[in-house]
Amino acid sequence: MPMTQLGARAVVLGGSMGGVLAARVLAESYAEVVVVERDRVLGVSTPRRGAPHTVHAHGLHARGHLILEELFPDLTEELRAAGVPTGDLGEMRWFFNGRRIQPAHTGLVSVTAPRPVLENHVRNRVAAITNVTLIEECDVLGLVATADHEQIVGVRVRRRTDPAEAEVIDADLVVDATGRGSRTPAWLDELGFQRPEEERVKVGLAYTTRHYRIRPEMFDGVQSINPVASPAHPRGAFFGQVAPDVCILSLTGLLGDYPPTDPDAFLEFVRSLPVADVYEAVRDAEALDEAVSFRFPASVRRRYDRLLRFPGRLLVVGDAFCSFNPVYGQGMSVAAIQAMTLRSHLRLGRPPEPHRFFADLSRVVDTPWDISAGGDLDFPGVEGRRNLKVRIGNAYMARLQYAATKDPEVTNGFMRVAGLMDPPQALMRPSMVRRVLRHAIRRPGPGPSWRDTTPAPAVE
Numbered sequence: 001m002p003m004t005q006l007g008a009r010a011v012v013l014g015g016s017m018g019g020v021l022a023a024r025v026l027a028e029s030y031a032e033v034v035v036v037e038r039d040r041v042l043g044v045s046t047p048r049r050g051a052p053h054t055v056h057a058h059g060l061h062a063r064g065h066l067i068l069e070e071l072f073p074d075l076t077e078e079l080r081a082a083g084v085p086t087g088d089l090g091e092m093r094w095f096f097n098g099r100r101i102q103p104a105h106t107g108l109v110s111v112t113a114p115r116p117v118l119e120n121h122v123r124n125r126v127a128a129i130t131n132v133t134l135i136e137e138c139d140v141l142g143l144v145a146t147a148d149h150e151q152i153v154g155v156r157v158r159r160r161t162d163p164a165e166a167e168v169i170d171a172d173l174v175v176d177a178t179g180r181g182s183r184t185p186a187w188l189d190e191l192g193f194q195r196p197e198e199e200r201v202k203v204g205l206a207y208t209t210r211h212y213r214i215r216p217e218m219f220d221g222v223q224s225i226n227p228v229a230s231p232a233h234p235r236g237a238f239f240g241q242v243a244p245d246v247c248i249l250s251l252t253g254l255l256g257d258y259p260p261t262d263p264d265a266f267l268e269f270v271r272s273l274p275v276a277d278v279y280e281a282v283r284d285a286e287a288l289d290e291a292v293s294f295r296f297p298a299s300v301r302r303r304y305d306r307l308l309r310f311p312g313r314l315l316v317v318g319d320a321f322c323s324f325n326p327v328y329g330q331g332m333s334v335a336a337i338q339a340m341t342l343r344s345h346l347r348l349g350r351p352p353e354p355h356r357f358f359a360d361l362s363r364v365v366d367t368p369w370d371i372s373a374g375g376d377l378d379f380p381g382v383e384g385r386r387n388l389k390v391r392i393g394n395a396y397m398a399r400l401q402y403a404a405t406k407d408p409e410v411t412n413g414f415m416r417v418a419g420l421m422d423p424p425q426a427l428m429r430p431s432m433v434r435r436v437l438r439h440a441i442r443r444p445g446p447g448p449s450w451r452d453t454t455p456a457p458a459v460e
């Protein structure tokens with residue numbers, strides 16, 4: 001039941017993670033919430049055309065997990081019962097700069113569901129809310145505004161089942177959650193408003209992914225094995241269990257070094273990772289599918305918060321607002337935090353005011369953007385200004401990651417920040433700085449690649 005009713009209908013554009021989380025909180029304050037999604041999604045737990053990135057490894061950070069559990073009580077148990085592995089974020093096998101960090105019990109839950117499975121469970125919960133309607137296979141064509149363009153009063157859509165007819169859905173509030181390809185900047189232009197400035201960090205990233213049948217010896221009791229890209233070892237991987245007998249391997253390559261899809265070349269890329277663990281696990285493993293690739297040219301932050309004029313009754317959330325380099329695993333958790341921000345605006349008892357909402361959303365995005373954009377600037381080939389904050393941050397982070405190879409308490413602090421539980425400043429507390437400097441006064445060099453010490457296998 002709605003709490004304080006703020007309007008008859010809110011319409012959410014896009015029924016992926018950002019959209020359904022927004023719908024969940026809007027349902028508390030609008031008599032009806034309509035989610036418009038161009039794909040068929042209800043009951044779908046496999047990757048789909050409108051969200052091709054969802055075939056690749058998606059970890060849910062601790063903060064995102066806590067918010068989902070708050071919005072959808074017992075979701076974690078439901079996921080576990082469905083065979084989704086969960087574990088402690090700090091107890092996975094993490095490698096930074098070619099070195100394994102010490103495992104630590106953090107108490108932070110990591111969920112490694114296949115992304116479409118997680119999305120399906122969350123969407124089912126939202127679709128079951130009595131005042132939420134999900135319209136599938138329906139394209140959003142544009143916004144409908146008042147004659148003076150000052151207020152948005154609906155959206156134009158076309159159902160794929162009836163492609164000849166466009167129709168208008170009236171709305172008291174429209175929330176754009178259509179992802180990176182959001183057309184709100186173009187729609188603003190058409191309505192006589194400025195487009196938001198875009199901050200971009202070009203990373204030239206690609207993920208290439210295959211699934212394998214799990215063999216008991218592959219993971220040796222850990223949930224996932226993740227050699228994360230670093231400037232000295234820019235090739236990375238996320239290798240994790242996603243179902244009782246299935247694991248996912250997503251390879252990551254930066255600045256145009258795209259992991260190939262050809263099976264032999266894929267395996268060769270795995271062999272080129274700085275640590276042997278993933279190669280040893282998959283070289284004889286049974287692949288369950290062909291490799292697929294996804295390119296992610298740049299992280300993009302749209303500065304809606306800086307626009308002086310913006311139409312009323314329109315908001316933007318999720319990747320449409322800010323899309324981060326995915327290797328930091330932040331997008332779904334940030335979408336969840338944004339949903340909580342939206343809820344706090346709704347609880348003020350009046351329809352959300354775009355300027356205030358975007359100002360708050362921007363504050364939400366600041367830290368994950370600094371983590372992602374700042375971390376990317378540690379790679380010499382990534383273009384961008386390295387101000388003092390970025391240089392000091394990266395210099396300290398390299399020391400901290402090295403210290404984490406010696407001290408589980410450092411792992412714990414690092415995982416709390418990476419999991420968006422604590423702000424980065426927590427890593428600057430005197431007790432933590434002492435632990436870090438005890439092991440790394442100077443910036444440590446990279447760990448050696450395993451191939452530097454191991455002869456290449458004989459080629460037949």
Ligand SMILES: Cc1cc2nc3c(=O)[nH]c(=O)nc-3n(C[C@H](O)[C@H](O)[C@H](O)COP(=O)(O)OP(=O)(O)OC[C@H]3O[C@@H](n4cnc5c(N)ncnc54)[C@H](O)[C@@H]3O)c2cc1C
Nearest residue numbers: 014016017018038050053058059140179318319326331332
């Ligand atoms: C390779 C990769 C790996 C990632 N890994 C992680 C990870 O490990 N952890 C994490 O938290 N995040 C990760 N992310 C980020 C995460 O996927 C996104 O942040 C998250 O999906 C939120 O996105 P969204 O719902 O805002 O947009 P999207 O997921 O892009 O969804 C947009 C939706 O809008 C629909 N749509 C678009 N246009 C229209 C239209 N005109 N009409 C109707 N419907 C429309 C689409 O069909 C789609 O369903 C990753 C991203 C990528 C690319």
